[in-house]
Amino acid sequence: MTTRFPRRGITLHPHRGITLHPHRGITLMEVLIAIGILAVGLTSVVSLVPAGQSQAARALILDRGASMVANGLQDAVTYGLTRPDSVMFDANGSGPVWVFDPVVQRDAGATVLTSAIFPNAAGAFLKPAGIYSQPSNPAGNPSWQVLQLLGQGRDDILVSPGTGSDDPPVNRFDPTNGIRLFNGRMSCLFSVARADNVLTTSPGAGDVAKLTVVAFHNRNLADPGAGWLPVTFDGTTLTLQGAVPDKRTLKEIIRPGVVIYDPNKTLATNQYLRWSQVLMASVDSADGSVYVTFASPPPTAGGALPLQLLLDSVGMAEQMVVLEGSGPYSK
Secondary structure: OOEEEHHHOEEEEOOOEEEEOOOOOOOHHHHHHHHHHHHHHHHHHHHHHHHHHHHHHHHHHHHHHHHHHHHHHHHHHHHOOOOHHHEEEOOOOOOOEEEEOOOOOOOOOOOOOHHHHOOOOEEEEEOOOHHHOOOOOOOOOOOHHHHHHHOEOOOOEOEEOOOOOOOOOEEOEOOOOOOEOEOOOEEEEEEEEEOOOOOOOOOOOOOEEEEEEEEEEOOOOOOOOOOEEEEEEOOOEEEEOOOOOOOOOHHHHOOOOOEEEOOOOOHHHOOOOOEEEEEEEEEOOOOOOEEEEEOOOOOOOOOOOOEEEEOOEEEEEEEEEEOOOOOHHHO
């Protein structure tokens, strides 16, 4: 009689003795299939890492942009941008819409006028008076340096390694003026616009105006003529006028968060609604247009003047303010 022990892989024969039956192993094909499945899974996981890093960096930029514009609304009032007696203008004079842009207005001669970048807007400065006066400035030179300091974020400070291995990093300072050094990757510009559809004159003390702050990330702070792209809007899509800048993509340029300046909104069309922020954007690869929706009132569709897309803009905040009268800083 033959006795089998299937679980142990043993067969007992009365004449031949014990016969061992080794368990069936894993074939080479099964190993290859398992490796293939593992490779596909790991490839999918690895491909998500750059996307996750990109989204994390984007979230950080948007968070800093939101903080920048929120602080900018308060700083504009503190520094006197809403006090007409503290403001002076470039060669084109004043008007119902002011733009304080430290990049464009870099000197008294205003080599690049604000109106060239922002049509139908006045280029505004802070007067070199009171706390803004600087002995090194020529007479009448607006203190654009102060405006640049006001419009540049300082949350990315520069540090030096500690002297010892366990010592904390040390803040770095400008040896000339003692100001703490920072990268200033976040920056902003300001706008004050008369909030009515009656007067086209320059706003004065007691008038209601809309204060706008636009934040940028890694904006070109050295070239006043850079950072502006003309676009057209037909009611649903934005289209660039001209070629896409070098080392840029259309999806990178026209994206959620970017801000559009509309020079076509004048007295009869709500002149204080010059700024619009893109909420959603979808690129049509067939004709290079971008379908967009706006978080704020949309710009004029088919206007006579091209819209200006603010390259590298990442955020915007607005609020209604009452312009202040004269004070110690406006003497």
